[in-house]
Amino acid sequence: MNRIVRDDGFHPDDLEHGEFLTLERLEAGVEAPVLLQLEPDADPSDLPRHFAWISGIRIHFPNFTDGRGFSLAARLRQLGYGGRLGAFGHLIADQYSQARRSGFDEVVINELMAARQPESQWLAKSGWRQRSYQAHILRSA
Amino acid sequence: MARRFTPKIITTNDLLEGDVIYLTADGSWTRRFSDAKLFLEQAEAEAALARIETRQDIHVGAYLADAETGIDGRPQPVHFREQFRATGPSNYFHGKQAETGDVQVQ
Amino acid sequence: MYRYSEFDDAFVRARVAEFRDQVNRRINGSLTEEEFKPLRLKNGLYLQLHAYMLRVAIPYGTLDSRQMHQLAHIAEVWDKGYGHFTTRQNIQFNWPKLADVPDMLEALADVSMHAIQTSGNCIRNVTADHFAGAADDEIEDPRPTAELLRQWSTDHPEFQYLPRKFKIAVSGSPNDRAVTRAHDIGIRAVRGKGDETGYEILVGGGLGRTPMIGKVIRSFLPKDDLLPYMEAILRVYNLSGRRDNKYKARIKILVHETGLDELKDQIETEFTARRRVFPGVNQRLLESLNAHFAPPEFVDAESSEYELRRTRDPLFRTWCDTNLNRHRDPNLAIVTISLKPVAGTPGDATADQMRTIADLAKSFAHDEIRVSHEQNIILPHVPKAFLPRIHDRLKRSGLATANIGLISDIIACPGMDYCALATARSIPIAQEISQRFDELRLERKIGPLKIKISGCINACGHHHVGHIGILGLDRAGVENYQITLGGDATETAAIGKRPGPGFSAEELIPALERLLDAYLTIRLSGNETFLQCYRRLGDQPFKTALYPDSARKAA
Numbered sequence: 001m002n003r004i005v006r007d008d009g010f011h012p013d014d015l016e017h018g019e020f021l022t023l024e025r026l027e028a029g030v031e032a033p034v035l036l037q038l039e040p041d042a043d044p045s046d047l048p049r050h051f052a053w054i055s056g057i058r059i060h061f062p063n064f065t066d067g068r069g070f071s072l073a074a075r076l077r078q079l080g081y082g083g084r085l086g087a088f089g090h091l092i093a094d095q096y097s098q099a100r101r102s103g104f105d106e107v108v109i110n111e112l113m114a115a116r117q118p119e120s121q122w123l124a125k126s127g128w129r130q131r132s133y134q135a136h137i138l139r140s141a
Numbered sequence: 142m143a144r145r146f147t148p149k150i151i152t153t154n155d156l157l158e159g160d161v162i163y164l165t166a167d168g169s170w171t172r173r174f175s176d177a178k179l180f181l182e183q184a185e186a187e188a189a190l191a192r193i194e195t196r197q198d199i200h201v202g203a204y205l206a207d208a209e210t211g212i213d214g215r216p217q218p219v220h221f222r223e224q225f226r227a228t229g230p231s232n233y234f235h236g237k238q239a240e241t242g243d244v245q246v247q
Numbered sequence: 248m249y250r251y252s253e254f255d256d257a258f259v260r261a262r263v264a265e266f267r268d269q270v271n272r273r274i275n276g277s278l279t280e281e282e283f284k285p286l287r288l289k290n291g292l293y294l295q296l297h298a299y300m301l302r303v304a305i306p307y308g309t310l311d312s313r314q315m316h317q318l319a320h321i322a323e324v325w326d327k328g329y330g331h332f333t334t335r336q337n338i339q340f341n342w343p344k345l346a347d348v349p350d351m352l353e354a355l356a357d358v359s360m361h362a363i364q365t366s367g368n369c370i371r372n373v374t375a376d377h378f379a380g381a382a383d384d385e386i387e388d389p390r391p392t393a394e395l396l397r398q399w400s401t402d403h404p405e406f407q408y409l410p411r412k413f414k415i416a417v418s419g420s421p422n423d424r425a426v427t428r429a430h431d432i433g434i435r436a437v438r439g440k441g442d443e444t445g446y447e448i449l450v451g452g453g454l455g456r457t458p459m460i461g462k463v464i465r466s467f468l469p470k471d472d473l474l475p476y477m478e479a480i481l482r483v484y485n486l487s488g489r490r491d492n493k494y495k496a497r498i499k500i501l502v503h504e505t506g507l508d509e510l511k512d513q514i515e516t517e518f519t520a521r522r523r524v525f526p527g528v529n530q531r532l533l534e535s536l537n538a539h540f541a542p543p544e545f546v547d548a549e550s551s552e553y554e555l556r557r558t559r560d561p562l563f564r565t566w567c568d569t570n571l572n573r574h575r576d577p578n579l580a581i582v583t584i585s586l587k588p589v590a591g592t593p594g595d596a597t598a599d600q601m602r603t604i605a606d607l608a609k610s611f612a613h614d615e616i617r618v619s620h621e622q623n624i625i626l627p628h629v630p631k632a633f634l635p636r637i638h639d640r641l642k643r644s645g646l647a648t649a650n651i652g653l654i655s656d657i658i659a660c661p662g663m664d665y666c667a668l669a670t671a672r673s674i675p676i677a678q679e680i681s682q683r684f685d686e687l688r689l690e691r692k693i694g695p696l697k698i699k700i701s702g703c704i705n706a707c708g709h710h711h712v713g714h715i716g717i718l719g720l721d722r723a724g725v726e727n728y729q730i731t732l733g734g735d736a737t738e739t740a741a742i743g744k745r746p747g748p749g750f751s752a753e754e755l756i757p758a759l760e761r762l763l764d765a766y767l768t769i770r771l772s773g774n775e776t777f778l779q780c781y782r783r784l785g786d787q788p789f790k791t792a793l794y795p796d797s798a799r800k801a802a
């Protein structure tokens with residue numbers, strides 16, 4: 001069973017049985033709000049016209065050293081996406097702060113990771129708001 | 142044609158100390174190249190490597206390195222990289238040469 | 248000098264605590280080695296050939312005496328009493344133990360220092376001209392810009408897991424002492440049409456397996472646009488840089504494969520969007536940072552003692568002629584302290600030497616110290632009157648070698664004496680060269696010459712941009728050294744060319760002797776440097792000198 005990690009700890013994955021569409025499927029046209037799954041090489045520039053049809057997006061991290069998902073999330077937020085945004089795949093607790101600061105709301109991890117890096121290790125990163133040089137720069141100017 | 146297997150030892154770096162260690166015949170670790178177990182059979186060497194690779198709590202980055210038997214009947218390095226790892230840097234008397242008395246054969 | 252704000256201090260301390268926790272989690276199995284490795288690298292910790300190695304940042308090469316004293320302290324408590332200054336304005340400790348590293352980082356935090364992002368696939372320690380704030384040719388001090396970039400790049404959430412490492416250098420002078428053309432991004436202060444200063448932005452420079460000189464992607468970037476422009480470049484690189492082959496993952500390959508114009512379009516599009524986030528931010532921050540780097544108040548000290556000593560003491564005179572640079576204030580000099588004694592290890596300093604340097608800076612040089620990418624130490628603001636006393640003290644500590652810019656002022660990476668990636672040693676080669684040409688008493692006759700040595704294709708020793716570059720390789724289990732000629736690290740940057748096959752360690756020094764003999768014979772006069780001579784004549788005469796046998800055969 002997957003866990004969703006948020007600032008207040010672990011939660012069951014309410015979307016575990018949800019159907020996530022690929023970008024191609026979405027672009028082919030849908031009739032009700034859908035969930036979208038993006039690979040890290042997705043080009044989101046055309047996505048804004050579909051935003052109304054998207055109830056949630058998850059970005060795939062094939063490996064924790066592949067940081068494209070962080071930029072993709074930031075780009076989605078820059079394009080005006082205000083909905084639910086999650087990261088899934090191989091992410092470690094030490095990346096929680098970067099994920100949140102790039103625009104993700106939550107990180108989805110599998111059972112093995114949740115066992116190896118239990119809730120306390122993720123909660124230790126929940127203070128991500130306090131220590132951001134980028135926010136500090138914008139504040140101090 | 143498959144390359145003939147040349148004798149090997151198993152070496153890695155200690156997780157906490159960071160220094161070079163070698164697998165011995167009784168499955169423990171030594172800091173001297175000459176005390177390492179010399180593997181003459183490929184299958185045996187690879188099985189031993191696979192076994193110790195799971196011990197991430199002890200070491201980092203184990204691999205097989207070429208070795209040969211010296212005149213004292215003990216294993217010694219073949220490649221210069223392993224020679225340096227076994228002894229220490231050449232610009233200062235630091236590392237293994239100072240700690241175990243193994244000196245550079247150069 | 249930049250003084251940490253409360254935010255900076257809290258940040259580095261929290262980071263130390265985080266790393267302490269990460270070390271514990273590695274030991275208790277919560278983190279695998281695969282996961283721990285990028286985390287420790289981002290905190291400067293490598294696992295090398297014989298031990299862990301901690302690489303500490305000296306942002307834009309600037310230190311004060313208190314910080315230098317602390318480096319000496321760290322070297323003694325947790326290392327073997329010395330440190331190694333690198334080609335990227337860092338200092339490396341070669342022998343720490345894993346469990347001690349958090350304490351070392353804590354000791355650094357006590358003096359407003361850190362090891363953050365000195366390694367790993369992220370934006371590395373930002374480097375700058377080591378004469379910043381003192382050079383007489385400066386358009387502006389590059390350090391406020393470098394500090395702004397340090398803050399912006401530190402734990403930037405998007406750019407911690409880039410395809411590969413990313414290096415930025417800043418220069419404030421037309422004379423490029425920061426090798427900006429060999430960096431992923433080079434930033435050069437330039438004057439615009441209305442005399443306002445802005446930046447020229449170079450992208451895609453780098454050494455390594457595929458050496459490339461950076462290309463101008465913006466000839467004039469207004470200062471206010473710096474951060475959004477950097478974010479645009481990094482975001483395009485992060486999303487499109489290659490991740491399938493680590494030798495093709497640097498931005499230089501992306502520039503090469505995408506084409507500069509196409510890439511520029513992508514960056515400009517991203518920039519337009521990013522710009523909205525930073526209205527007026529750079530300008531205001533740079534203004535407040537400028538105050539941190541205001542020059543000290545220089546006093547008009549009497550310099551007759553200096554003049555007198557010059558006439559009386561030939562050793563002192565030689566040292567002055569070689570190791571001093573012109574300061575923008577005529578009463579002062581920029582002193583370069585050589586870390587290249589004959590037969591020594593380039594860039595190494597003992598704890599005692601660090602303390603001597605710290606004390607000299609404090610007593611005589613406005614408490615400022617710089618570290619150069621050429622692995623020397625600089626006192627940027629020295630009233631000339633104090634030079635005799637400084638020279639005396641340096642002599643006693645083995646720091647008065649008068650060889651800056653000469654053949655024994657060699658850049659050498661640690662090579663296979665320490666580095667796990669090395670294919671051959673570089674330190675002993677540097678030692679032999681300096682010893683041999685000292686014996687021959689040829690150093691001064693040969694004049695300005697930059698020899699740069701790397702122990703593998705990663706080129707940390709900048710061999711491609713050495714007038715003579717030396718690359719150590721492993722040829723069938725034997726160390727072999729490839730020579731390149733005609734490289735240049737300055738504003739006239741060039742990648743050296745390989746004249747022919749490599750040499751064994753034994754053949755190398757005689758080959759260099761033949762090469763330099765040939766140069767001394769064919770140069771127009773004592774004023775024509777090796778590089779000028781090479782540029783005038785091309786590599787043919789040097790090839791003949793290096794490979795006399797094949798020259799004879801061809802004849």
Ligand code: SF4
Binds near residue numbers: 660661663667668706
């Ligand atoms: S050039 Fe190679 S050997 Fe030298 S320090 Fe860099 S990686 Fe190590």
